[in-house]
Amino acid sequence: xxxxxxxxxxxxxxxxxxxxxxxxxxxxxxxxxxxxxxxxxxxxxxxxxxxxxxxxxxxxxxxxxxxxxxxxxxxxx
Numbered sequence: 001x002x003x004x005x006x007x008x009x010x011x012x013x014x015x016x017x018x019x020x021x022x023x024x025x026x027x028x029x030x031x032x033x034x035x036x037x038x039x040x041x042x043x044x045x046x047x048x049x050x051x052x053x054x055x056x057x058x059x060x061x062x063x064x065x066x067x068x069x070x071x072x073x074x075x076x077x
Contacts, residue, residue: 003066004040006031009055024054034062 010020017035021028026047033039034051040063052059 001066001068002037002041003064004035004037004062005064006040006051006055006062007035009057009062010035013055020054024050026050 010016015023017028017031021031024031030043030047031051034043034047040048045059048059048062052062055062
């Protein structure tokens, strides 16, 4: 399972969805999709590159692969 780190990275930069959409030139729907774990899987690489550039991180920092059991434990605790 893929876990999106975009929400956390945006929070660190103190950016809300509307501000971030303006910064990237993308729609709020696209940003919201990328922030969801299941949504990031559907994003184009070019979209992820634009998001990473706006956050000042490498593209691979936008997500991480998580074992299904780890995901369940993080939701419980």
